Amino acid sequence: MGNLADRIEEYLKRILEQTSEGYIILQRSELAGEFDCVPSQINYVLDTRFTVERGYLVESRRGGGGYLRIVRLGLGLEGQYQQIMRQLIGDQLSRGRCNGLVDRLLDEELVTVREAALIRGILAGEALRGEFRDWDELRARLMKAILTTLSRDDLL
Incomplete structure (x- = not known):
């Protein structure tokens, strides 16, 4: 099923589609654990596939209480x-x-x-x-x- 980056991207997009809030909040370390990879691979996917040009905002806080917040931007006329x-x-x-x-x-x-x-x-x-x-x-x-x-x- 494609490479690791493709699988992570698909997973995140699927979760975003299922939420009614228009955003998701995740722990980078938990996501890395789920895909058996290092957190920098998660960062790579976010940096290359979840960009503003592609319609996403990513907020990231590192450290023990760190999190990832991925927001899907709307495309309405006033979006x-x-x-x-x-x-x-x-x-x-x-x-x-x-x-x-x-x-x-x-x-x-x-x-x-x-x-x-x-x-x-x-x-x-x-x-x-x-x-x-x-x-x-x-x-x-x-x-x-x-x-x-x-x-x-x-x-x-």
Whole structure:
């Protein structure tokens, strides 16, 4: 069933789907024990798969009474997600962060696989290589325009 990171991700997403609160609170050490791994492997999954771009906020407190709180951000028209995304995108958006956002739009079925591929292709920057100095800035502007367009169409 895939690698350890995939299994941990699936487990956390399944628990999040089952909760009505929209968040879960876990002990990092207990989760590591359940998967027979070190806590740093849990951190890796959280750092790479539960990012703001993908629609999650992760609060973490280390130590004896430490915990993990994973919050699934809403996608409603006035949802936290849009506010956070607009702040997060800022003036620059890397290709990796952009792909994370597109993955979230796809996961939420707000865009089709084909639309996601188009967005990724356009924002990858291959066509403009060498002609534009600050691709991350242009990518941020284009992604904001895409999100605004989706919002106008009542998709977000």
